[in-house]
Amino acid sequence: MSDAAVRGRGTHRVAAAGVVAGAVLLLALLGLPIVALLLRGGVSGLGQLGSDRELRAALWLTAQTATVATLLAMLLGTPLAYLLARGRMPAGALVGALLDLPLLIPHPVAGMALLLAFGRASPAGAALAQIGLAVVGSRTGIVLAMLFVAAPLYVSAAREAIARVDERYESVARTLGDSPVRAVWRVTRPLAGRGLVAAAVVMWARAVSEFGAIVILTYNPKVASVLSYDRFTGEGLDAALPVAAVLVILALVPLLVLRSLRAGTALGEPAR
Amino acid sequence: MRLPGIACLVVSLAFARPRDAAAASGADTVVVFTAASLAVPIRAALDSFARRTGAVVQQENGASLELARRITELGRVPDVIALADQEVFAQLLVPRVASWYVRFARNRMVVAFTGRSKGAAQIGPANWHRVLSRPDVCVGRSDPRLAPVGYRTLLLYRLAEGYYHLPGLASRLEAQTPPALIRANASELVALLQAGELDYIVDYESLARANRLRFVTLPPQIDLGDPARASQYARATVRVARRTDTTTYAGAPIVYGASVPRAAPHAAAGHRFLRYLLSPEGQAVLRAHAVDALRMPELVGDSVPPALRATRR
Secondary structure, three states: OHHHHHHHHHHHHHHHHHHHHHHHHHHHHHHHHHHHHHOOOOOOHHHHHHHHHHHHHHHHHHHHHHHHHHHHHHHHHHHHHHHHHHOOOHHHHHHHHHHHHHHOOOOHHHHHHHHHHHHOOOOOHHHHOOOOOOEEEEHHHHHHHHHHHHHHHHHHHHHHHHOOOOOOHHHHHOOOOOOHHHHHHHHHHHHHHHHHHHHHHHHHHHHHHHHHHHHHHHOOOOOHHHHHHHHHHHHHHHHHHHHHHHHHHHHHHHHHHHHHHHHHHOOOOOOO | HHHHHHHHHHHHHOEEEEEEEEHHHHOOEEEEEEHHHHHHHHHHHHHHHHHHHEEEEEEEEEOHHHHHHHOOOOOOOOEEEEEHHHHHHHHHHHHOOOOOEEEEEOOEEEEEEOOOOOOOOOOOOOOHHHHHHHHOOOOEOOOOOOOOOOHHHHHHHHHHHHHHOOOOHHHHHHOOHHHHHHOOHHHHHHHHHHHHOOOEEEEHHHHHOOOOOOOEEEOOOOOOOOOOHHHHHHOEEEEOOOOOOOOEEEOOOOEEEEEEOOOOOHHHHHHHHHHHHOHHHHHHHHHHOOOEEEEEEEEOOOOHHHHOOOOOO
């Protein structure tokens, strides 16, 4: 074996060790806080589920509002993602960049901006209040805050998923007699389906964890993140951790279900 | 390998610290936890302290109870802690975290509003409770379980009921704020008021002034602002139920407290800042920001550091 080959193998080994070390380091950074949280709060959190009505109500409210926000984002965001992916959006590059803006805004500031735009003193807020959708101190406010901070994540991931589906499949379907909308529904939707579900999962998880924007709009009724802050302030760490731990444990269930669903609904790898 | 190179560069930049003034000159660093209602005045005092001494100052603001929890539960210890309620020291901090604290300022409850609040043209010291009871008016208050300003609002309502001889007034006023309009602390209420979501908030005078809000000054018999009326205020009590316990708060004059925790990382610098805050100059800065600094700060507790003992009058 030549020296160069030996050196080459050595470099590979160092590179491989580096890759593993990097992966382990990141997993530790991400995993240790969660392990610590579950160890300190998991058991008592699950125990409290039976006795603590406020905790159950907060978890149920969080699940409901995050699901409504995610469904709304899918309903309104998928067409937008499609237009952006296919380059059919006027000023698409600009719109795409603007969609990232909500991700840049610190969340309490996002809450204040939502208040200015949709509070009862604004025209939009007055109109919403007329139809019973006041944003302050209501579920509407929670859903709105979740949409604002998390919908951009859905749209950008959905755009990527749609862009990976070759537009020529739609063209073929149309030459076979499908209308443009039907072609998208029958061809692109199932091919991008895995990606769309993945995008929805990320959005839902982000919505469940939101605190800063929600606490400005809707302190009561309390979602789980607000309840956990509330318990920390009022009662201390040992009252706050079970709330967060049980939220993580319960949120894991739909996340795992959706991940496996995503694997199951795969209709073959999208063509390049 | 270009990518790891870039990654290393980014990481080293992220952790590199600009040579800060403190490290370069050996100057003091002072980390101060400040009750939200004191944030602006203490910032001003810190800035002028930094200008005079070259100290590096850092401030963290929050609700008084939350700040106390950061110390007791999370083990994050500042050099100075300044809170809106001296009671929080007694409840959570003395003697565990600090052996003493100093009463340094007072405040009073007011009803704050803006030009577009409903009834803004009519409201005054004599009829405020009638305006706040109007069904078309939205009144915000802080959560009594989390913020001293929250239970002080309820105490104010009870004192007003006796003062105006209007049985049922306290519960009527309390019911004017549905849970949806309660917030964790006073600063969030100010945001809601300024956004036009609320017509009135019950809050500290210093916060109303700092935010340039209009406000109604209430009679001293009920506004919790007069240290000489302690026994009068104490006649009102309010029970605040939490999940695991119930606390009864009695009316007391609003007095701000400050201390240097025993485990403060820069305790000497903390003492120097506190001495500045209690000096005529520091008090002038507080007064310029609408905080009613006590002419005679009072030290409470044991083992008061020599640097501060001079301020005991």
